[in-house]
Amino acid sequence: MSWIDWIEQHLLPCPSKSLFGLDCPGCGMQRSMVDLLKGNFTDSLKTYPALIPILITLVFLGLHLRYKFKYGSTTLQYAYIFSMLIVVTSYVIKQVQFFNP
């Protein structure tokens, strides 16, 4: 899979990580995406647990806009809140581990 290798070597550097050395809440998403493209679901979840819920939310958003599900907007709202909770929780855990190794 050459194109995945190419992506892996051309990840965009996070400005906050390169400037301050501190992770931002989105750090790890690209590595997680590479893991997912390779098919390693566990690695993907470990690197950035919120990636899969976010992808599902975005795919469902597209489907809802196309097919107009009856309870689509409510489902999207809860999916969004769920993903956001995972983003915030995993970031807080990461920071706590970072400051108290």
Next chain:
Amino acid sequence: MSNPPPFPPPNTPPPPPGGPNNPYGNNPYGQNPYGNNPYNNPYQQNPMGMQRDVPNATAILVLGIVSIVGCFCYGIIGLGCGIAALIMASKAMQEYNQNPSMFKVSSYNNAKAGRICAIIGTIISGLTSLWWICLVVLGIGGSYYSNPYNW
């Protein structure tokens, strides 16, 4: 019959109630006995089958959900998307509340869900931005930058 036409053209005064030619007798309310003509003011009434989408409902939903990426780049993307969605949503809600029967329920639900997502996204991106501003102001970042153990 000398009845008044059922839908008098707008801006014509209603026929005098209880006039000599009015077969319905006195109208105790002193109004046009046929009620308001729905075509007089299209913004107050809902003629059948004329429901339309809440303005920008899709855009509000998409921007609200895209504000999930607000945590990146110091929260700038999330703040931009979230605030844009909030502004559009407040306009749309105003328009909807003036006349709810004019709009499709599905698009109203989209706008409502998008607004809630935008509120959450804006708050979290705002907190992220504040966190980075604090880091820059307090100069915490520099010490971690220079410490190889923190990479």
